[in-house]
Amino acid sequence: MNISVEPVTAPRVATTESIRLGLVEKLAYAVGKDPEHATLQDWSVALGLLVRDHVVDHWFAATRAGYSKHGKRVYYLSMEFLIGRLLNDAIANLQIEAPIIEALGELGLELKDLLGQESDAALGNGGLGRLAACFLDSMSRLAIPAYGYGIRYEHGLFRQRFHDGWQIEEAEDWLVSGHVWEFERPEVKYTIKFGGHISFDGQGQTHWHAEQTVLAVAYDTPITGWKGAHVNTLRLWSSKPTEILDLRRFNSGDYLNAAEKLIRAETISRVLYPDDTTAEGKELRLKQEFFFTSASLQDLLRRFLTEFSDLKLLPDHVSIQMNDTHPAIAVAELMRLLADEHRLPFIEAFEITRKCLSYTNHTLLPEALERWHVGLFRKVLPRHMQIIEWIDYHHLAEVQGKGLPVSLDAIRIIDHGAEIRMGNLAFIGSKRVNGVSALHTELMKQTVFSEFHKIYPDRIVNQTNGITPRRWLYECNPPLRNLLIEAIGTEWIGNLEKIDAATAFATDASFKEKFAAAKRQNKLRLAAEIKARLGITVDPSALFDVQIKRIHEYKRQLMNILETIALYHAIRRTPGAEWTPRVKIFGGKAAPGYHIAKRIIKLANDVAKVINNDPIVGDRLKVAFLPNYNVSLAEIIIPAADLSEQISTAGMEASGTGNMKLALNGALTIGTLDGANVEIGERVGPDNIYIFGLTAADVADIRIHGYDPRPTIEGDPVLAEVMRSLVSGEFSSDDNGRYHGISDVLYSGDYFLVTADFQAYFQRQRDADRDFRDSSRWTERAILNTTKVGWFSSDRTIRGYAKDVWNVPVA
Numbered sequence: 001m002n003i004s005v006e007p008v009t010a011p012r013v014a015t016t017e018s019i020r021l022g023l024v025e026k027l028a029y030a031v032g033k034d035p036e037h038a039t040l041q042d043w044s045v046a047l048g049l050l051v052r053d054h055v056v057d058h059w060f061a062a063t064r065a066g067y068s069k070h071g072k073r074v075y076y077l078s079m080e081f082l083i084g085r086l087l088n089d090a091i092a093n094l095q096i097e098a099p100i101i102e103a104l105g106e107l108g109l110e111l112k113d114l115l116g117q118e119s120d121a122a123l124g125n126g127g128l129g130r131l132a133a134c135f136l137d138s139m140s141r142l143a144i145p146a147y148g149y150g151i152r153y154e155h156g157l158f159r160q161r162f163h164d165g166w167q168i169e170e171a172e173d174w175l176v177s178g179h180v181w182e183f184e185r186p187e188v189k190y191t192i193k194f195g196g197h198i199s200f201d202g203q204g205q206t207h208w209h210a211e212q213t214v215l216a217v218a219y220d221t222p223i224t225g226w227k228g229a230h231v232n233t234l235r236l237w238s239s240k241p242t243e244i245l246d247l248r249r250f251n252s253g254d255y256l257n258a259a260e261k262l263i264r265a266e267t268i269s270r271v272l273y274p275d276d277t278t279a280e281g282k283e284l285r286l287k288q289e290f291f292f293t294s295a296s297l298q299d300l301l302r303r304f305l306t307e308f309s310d311l312k313l314l315p316d317h318v319s320i321q322m323n324d325t326h327p328a329i330a331v332a333e334l335m336r337l338l339a340d341e342h343r344l345p346f347i348e349a350f351e352i353t354r355k356c357l358s359y360t361n362h363t364l365l366p367e368a369l370e371r372w373h374v375g376l377f378r379k380v381l382p383r384h385m386q387i388i389e390w391i392d393y394h395h396l397a398e399v400q401g402k403g404l405p406v407s408l409d410a411i412r413i414i415d416h417g418a419e420i421r422m423g424n425l426a427f428i429g430s431k432r433v434n435g436v437s438a439l440h441t442e443l444m445k446q447t448v449f450s451e452f453h454k455i456y457p458d459r460i461v462n463q464t465n466g467i468t469p470r471r472w473l474y475e476c477n478p479p480l481r482n483l484l485i486e487a488i489g490t491e492w493i494g495n496l497e498k499i500d501a502a503t504a505f506a507t508d509a510s511f512k513e514k515f516a517a518a519k520r521q522n523k524l525r526l527a528a529e530i531k532a533r534l535g536i537t538v539d540p541s542a543l544f545d546v547q548i549k550r551i552h553e554y555k556r557q558l559m560n561i562l563e564t565i566a567l568y569h570a571i572r573r574t575p576g577a578e579w580t581p582r583v584k585i586f587g588g589k590a591a592p593g594y595h596i597a598k599r600i601i602k603l604a605n606d607v608a609k610v611i612n613n614d615p616i617v618g619d620r621l622k623v624a625f626l627p628n629y630n631v632s633l634a635e636i637i638i639p640a641a642d643l644s645e646q647i648s649t650a651g652m653e654a655s656g657t658g659n660m661k662l663a664l665n666g667a668l669t670i671g672t673l674d675g676a677n678v679e680i681g682e683r684v685g686p687d688n689i690y691i692f693g694l695t696a697a698d699v700a701d702i703r704i705h706g707y708d709p710r711p712t713i714e715g716d717p718v719l720a721e722v723m724r725s726l727v728s729g730e731f732s733s734d735d736n737g738r739y740h741g742i743s744d745v746l747y748s749g750d751y752f753l754v755t756a757d758f759q760a761y762f763q764r765q766r767d768a769d770r771d772f773r774d775s776s777r778w779t780e781r782a783i784l785n786t787t788k789v790g791w792f793s794s795d796r797t798i799r800g801y802a803k804d805v806w807n808v809p810v811a
């Protein structure tokens with residue numbers, strides 16, 4: 001369209017006056033309330049809408065700049081974006097907090113009360129989804145023209161409640177009370193097909209006669225970079241029916257069936273799968289994956305074709321990152337779009353595809369590597385089945401032609417004609433494949449992708465994960481943020497490696513005192529939260545020992561609980577000895593179908609009940625499992641932690657990112673040499689981290705030779721007593737048998753080697769007890785954790801992707 005109105009060029013300026021007037025106006029004309037009748041929720045929405053206006057000014061500028069440069073765009077395809085709240089994030093990035101606080105003050109309101117009204121956007125399960133959210137932030141920070149593409153789930157990750165200590169899952173409903181951050185784009189919609197059959201006409205044209213078609217409709221959320229210098233777009237797809245209502249059926253009185261298509265279509269983006277390691281709900285899950293991948297590829301091709309006409313140029317202008325194998329169908333879908341819809345020869349389509357796509361692997365756990373039964377796959381995606389057969393055949397021939405000594409069975413996409421291995425599809429269709437920590441990438445080369453690595457020695461690269469310092473220090477930890485700004489200025493916020501400048505203050509008495517005071521302030525805030533949510537009173541001067549993450553056997557929350565029991569027994573035996581008061585803090589959800597994980601939650605709650613009510617123990621030990629762990633709760637827990645539990649069985653945690661957040665906020669890590677713990681240890685130094693236990697190599701060795709837990713348990717009186725307490729019903733007097741199953745798992749094989757690492761872990765915990773009593777020295781070490789982990793900024797990670805994977809410039 002030719003429009004003669006000048007677009008907004010300069011972003012508006014926030015003053016106390018403009019904010020106050022703007023707020024009242026939004027409240028009236030967008031929310032429809034006058035101040036007298038407005039609830040906190042209404043004010044929160046009004047503030048969100050006002051801040052959004054500021055964001056939009058910056059957003060337009062960035063989008064125009066992107067088009068005018070005709071450069072390369074990055075597309076980050078992810079089934080999950082675990083964003084959390086956005087209001088405070090936008091305010092912080094735009095640096096408009098001061099006038100907002102002042103304006104709200106004049107209206108008799110407090111910013112923190114309004115921030116608390118916003119729902120978390122919980123469109124992810126855990127680390128993988130939160131990584132995607134940190135990456136969006138960093139891509140904006142670095143002014144990379146990028147789009148995040150995902151699914152606009154109507155219901156995010158379930159809400160967790162405890163009933164009698166057991167996890168109960170409830171549907172989550174983040175959209176009900178007004179989500180101000182998205183813009184619906186009803187005109188941006190694509191048809192997505194499923195099922196049916198394929199026909200070929202005489203003219204070399206392929207036709208897909210689908211059994212079901214739905215529409216993918218775009219919803220855009222602006223992602224504000226540091227100081228608003230650049231704003232990218234997160235585009236989430238919502239599924240809608242192609243036909244609104246079957247009017248014929250409706251008029252004949254068949255109301256339910258008339259709505260059937262609508263329900264079937266909308267089901268696709270209804271709910272996030274609450275399982276982050278195995279693909280359940282098979283068919284719907286496959287449809288979700290194809291739904292958002294196809295919509296995203298159609299969208300980016302359309303955008304490319306508005307600027308260019310030759311599809312051979314696509315790799316010069318488009319880099320597509322597949323976050324895990326969830327969008328790996330992109331390999332076949334991009335080929336289908338290029339070959340079937342745009343009439344390119346297959347071989348050319350394959351060449352282009354392999355130059356545009358890259359793949360990030362997040363796990364070596366075999367049960368988490370996606371596989372699809374050929375039967376289901378052919379039923380849902382008949383054309384893609386043919387294309388994958390073509391790729392598999394073509395690729396095998398190509399490899400055979402090279403005459404390399406590799407196992408062809410290992411590199412086939414279709415395994416024994418029965419299952420499609422999405423990891424292999426993603427690998428073959430990618431320019432680069434990356435792991436998420438140095439150790440993980442090394443293990444990838446040696447295990448899952450060893451045969452591929454022989455054929456393509458340059459394809460696998462490492463990009464150690466990172467976290468955004470804006471959300472995970474600047475926003476969540478104002479006391480520490482202010483202290484750092486006072487000491488070294490503000491450069492670290494946009495360039496976290498500069499935080500090393502504060503290392504010089506680690507032994508400065510006044511800085512140490514202020515650092516300790518900041519930590520205490522954060523601990524008081526968490527103590528209040530624990531009191532409010534659980535009714536448990538904790539001593540803020542105790543050692544706050546934190547394990548927050550999804551509940552999984554390999555993450556070994558069980559080992560932490562067993563250690564808690566051992567400590568409890570020891571305290572009861574000699575209550576008068578010198579104890580370091582400790583609060584064990586847990587947070588995390590278990591997949592609803594993961595029965596052992598749910599029992600581990602119940603055990604933690606049972607143990608908490610006994611210990612917290614034992615008068616002999618008093619303040620020496622408390623246990624608090626906070627329900628419904630999410631991004632917002634993490635923002636309260638992390639700044640208050642003294643000790644960070646990163647105790648996975650070595651070789652099993654691909655990276656971890658909570659480990660980085662906790663260290664950055666001044667917690668010392670107790671952990672195994674797993675994932676990014678290794679790299680954290682290298683940076684903070686061995687005196688400032690508690691490393692223990694088996695290494696990944698030890699674990700691999702044990703797995704080969706077999707492990708019998710019995711002599712280990714019986715040889716350690718501390719562990720033996722803990723095991724007896726599980727069986728005797730010490731923590732389950734209402735049901736003595738409740739933990740026999742857990743005991744059996746540990747006695748028979750103990751796959752995750754809890755018993756094998758227990759003694760070393762227990763000992764390191766006692767070292768931490770001893771060290772915490774020297775509070776001055778502990779503070780120095782906490783400071784060094786904060787100042788030495790600047791490298792773990794996701795800005796650094798994204799610079800790595802930009803250079804090694806995407807080949808795009810950064811700011």
Ligand code: GPV
Pocket residue numbers: 125126127128129131275276277324362363368436465653654655656657675
């Ligand atoms: I695969 N991860 C996750 O959160 N969900 C998954 O389905 C899979 C992996 C996690 C890993 O477990 C973490 O070690 C890692 O830090 C994170 O992905 C981000 O890479």
